[in-house]
Amino acid sequence: MPLQMKLSAITLDCPDPPALAAFYQQATGLASHPKSNADFAGLDREDGLFIGFQRVDDHRAPSWPDQTVPQQLHICFTVEEDLDEAEARLLELGAGKPDQQPHEDRWRVPTDPAGHPFCIVSS
Incomplete structure (x- = not known):
C-alpha cells in the first residue's frame, strides 16, 4: 500500500523572495504568509498549501527550454480567463515569455521574474 502523503508546500529558490x-x-x-521576510517569503492557500520563496545567493535562473541551467520543476496553474488575457496580465506583472511555446493553443509557458518556467492552462 502506498504511503498516504498530501502535498503541503512548494518552495522556489530565487534572488529576491519578497519580490x-x-x-x-x-x-x-x-494570502501573504505573516512570517515572510527578506530571506524567506510565502503565500498561503485556504486548503493549507504553502508556496515558499527562499533566498539563494548566486541564484541562476533556469534556461528553459535550453537545459544549460535545468528548470528543476515547474508549476501549473489553471486560469479562468482566456489564455491570451491571462498571459497578458502575467506579462504586465513582470512575467517573461520564452520564444518556444510547445502547445500555445492549449497552454502557455511564461517565466516568473526569477526565471522559473510555469504553465497556465485554460480551465
Whole structure:
C-alpha cells in the first residue's frame, strides 16, 4: 500500500523572495504568509498549501527550454480567463515569455521574474 502523503508546500529558490512572492500573490490572489521576510517569503492557500520563496545567493535562473541551467520543476496553474488575457496580465506583472511555446493553443509557458518556467492552462 502506498504511503498516504498530501502535498503541503512548494518552495522556489530565487534572488529576491519578497519580490517573487509579490508577483505570485498578484497572479494568484493567495494570502501573504505573516512570517515572510527578506530571506524567506510565502503565500498561503485556504486548503493549507504553502508556496515558499527562499533566498539563494548566486541564484541562476533556469534556461528553459535550453537545459544549460535545468528548470528543476515547474508549476501549473489553471486560469479562468482566456489564455491570451491571462498571459497578458502575467506579462504586465513582470512575467517573461520564452520564444518556444510547445502547445500555445492549449497552454502557455511564461517565466516568473526569477526565471522559473510555469504553465497556465485554460480551465
